[in-house]
Amino acid sequence: LRLNRFFVLFLVAFAVLFIAFGQSKPAGTPAHVPTYTEDGRLLPPVGYREWIYLTTGLDMSYTASAGMDGMRKFDNAFVNPEAYHSFLQTGTWPDKTMILLEGRPAESNGSINKAGHFQGQDLMGIEVHVKDEARGGWAFYAFDSDKPAEMIPKVASCYSCHQGHAAVDTTFVQFYPTLLPIAKQKGTLSSSYLKDESKATK
């Protein structure tokens, strides 16, 4: 009887510790979820430079005119780690995905650099594409300061363009070099993207 009681208590202690250490997130890595003000504005995501990097474009434009008045711009894309790891498994995005685009000036002739472009320190705006089923699905937000941002209205052209041309779940995975092969393999490419691609190769 003595051994028995002892053994049970030992098991309970083990179970408690296992749950405590096994299930809680390790310190310093809280979950990354979109956070809103009471009136529904999105708070600027914190620490996104430690999220997963997706890609960078330079002066990307959906119209033929480069425009920009000589001002050249890099756009760096990041995604929260939970969504990235889910994409690797499924080829698409889970609820609470945040894809963030950070603009940086494309500078030249600095330090020993004589040709090409490197990124400057000034932030040129932050845009976030958030999938939040509790708030009607994907939505865009644009930040030009550290203040919360209102949702860009769903009639804006970004929504229809992403809907009509984006490779996976209204996101431009065709420009994410490490994720496009996964979407192909998992069969998650959108019919509108496949239609665009089939037109382009004709």
Added chain:
Amino acid sequence: LRLNRFFVLFLVAFAVLFIAFGQSKPAGTPAHVPTYTEDGRLLPPVGYREWIYLTTGLDMSYTASAGMDGMRKFDNAFVNPEAYHSFLQTGTWPDKTMILLEGRPAESNGSINKAGHFQGQDLMGIEVHVKDEARGGWAFYAFDSDKPAEMIPKVASCYSCHQGHAAVDTTFVQFYPTLLPIAKQKGTLSSSYLKDESKATK
């Protein structure tokens, strides 16, 4: 006596579990350290796309001729998370730092993109700059396949150029927009970099 023996065993069990769960890294986040073959070649770093992103350059060159024969190239820079977090605290790099440069083709006119450049799927080589005190400090390695790479000999020009012009500890922190302000604040900018900058502003 019964209680006492019981209590000691309980403490031992607790201590064992605490050490096991508390000190080991949580599952899925092993330490990122340079790993070598027996004859001293560096193994290609695994999973670096999940490291911390530093910056991207386009066609960066230290000579005035762009060259490249019309082939345009993005370079994405990543660093292992341990080194990044240490830099945030100290303004310089700890032992076992790995800074990795990944080349990607700069493509145009794909999907709906009509101007500017986005990154293609082909890898155009990987270079790693490793700080390993046990092997004589900073060293460069270049990979063009998934085979281990020999250290680039220390007489190569990359070493003298990094030594002579890099902002922090022989690394080009002047091109990492989020880290340069930290190095300034911590006072870790190299004297050779400060000399270059003071010449440039004259």
